[in-house]
Amino acid sequence: MAVTSKLLAARGRQQAAKRGIDPARIPPGQYLTERFPVLTYGPNPRFDLEDWSLCVDGLVERPFALRWEELMAYDQVTLTTDIHCVTRWSKLDTTWTGVRVRDLLERAGVKPEGKFVLAHCDGDYTTNMPLELLYDDDVLVAHAYEGRPLEADHGAPLRLLMPKRYFWKSAKFLRRLEILSEDRQGFWELNGYHNDADPWQEQRHWF
Ligand SMILES: Nc1nc2c(c(=O)[nH]1)N[C@H]1C(S)=C(S)[C@@H](COP(=O)(O)O)O[C@H]1N2
Ligand SMILES: [Mo]
Numbered sequence: 001m002a003v004t005s006k007l008l009a010a011r012g013r014q015q016a017a018k019r020g021i022d023p024a025r026i027p028p029g030q031y032l033t034e035r036f037p038v039l040t041y042g043p044n045p046r047f048d049l050e051d052w053s054l055c056v057d058g059l060v061e062r063p064f065a066l067r068w069e070e071l072m073a074y075d076q077v078t079l080t081t082d083i084h085c086v087t088r089w090s091k092l093d094t095t096w097t098g099v100r101v102r103d104l105l106e107r108a109g110v111k112p113e114g115k116f117v118l119a120h121c122d123g124d125y126t127t128n129m130p131l132e133l134l135y136d137d138d139v140l141v142a143h144a145y146e147g148r149p150l151e152a153d154h155g156a157p158l159r160l161l162m163p164k165r166y167f168w169k170s171a172k173f174l175r176r177l178e179i180l181s182e183d184r185q186g187f188w189e190l191n192g193y194h195n196d197a198d199p200w201q202e203q204r205h206w207f
Pocket of ligand 1: 036037038039040041042085086121122123125153154155167168169170171172173174
């Protein structure tokens with residue numbers, strides 16, 4: 001058992017080394033995949049951009065709901081990053097386009113007591129995070145992957161991208177960021193996943 005888990009822990013780093021990729025990019029216990037696995041709880045929710053909006057509310061000075069065209073009028077950012085799923089796959093150099101969440105938070109004006117965020121999605125999925133994580137340069141609401149609009153399976157029309165945490169925090173079908181004073185757990189967090197989800201610390205489950 002101990003031997004198996006040691007082998008598993010090193011697998012991704014060995015894969016990386018063989019391909020001339022810096023093994024330090026692979027968090028412990030992850031392996032590399034070229035595919036893009038799909039993990040969605042329940043069916044893909046339907047959406048209609050005509051009556052779609054992204055809401056930022058809760059403990060903010062200026063709550064708002066952005067229509068699709070309004071969101072597209074924000075500065076668009078394209079970045080390339082690695083993503084890590086709690087089911088142990090990591091995918092390197094994925095390219096995403098969207099709007100920095102920081103820009104949306106600045107428009108909303110978070111009140112001093114705002115410290116946590118609950119992301120809400122169509123289809124009732126939720127996930128939580130400390131507010132401060134959302135100010136990072138690599139955190140987007142993303143609408144395109146590899147230069148093409150997000151596929152339904154990957155969260156169309158809009159998903160959160162938060163590469164520094166396991167990928168379940170990157171909420172697909174995103175519709176609302178609710179700013180809270182206290183942490184409120186989301187779907188997987190209530191079902192045994194780790195609240196913090198840092199892949200470098202292997203924060204996979206509570207148990
Ligand atoms: N709305 C919603 N977002 C979600 C999920 C989900 O079931 N519903 N699954 C999460 C999980 S567990 C993972 S690993 C990633 C998977 O993203 P992908 O299907 O694009 O690989 O989406 C996350 N975001
Ligand atoms: Mo996941």
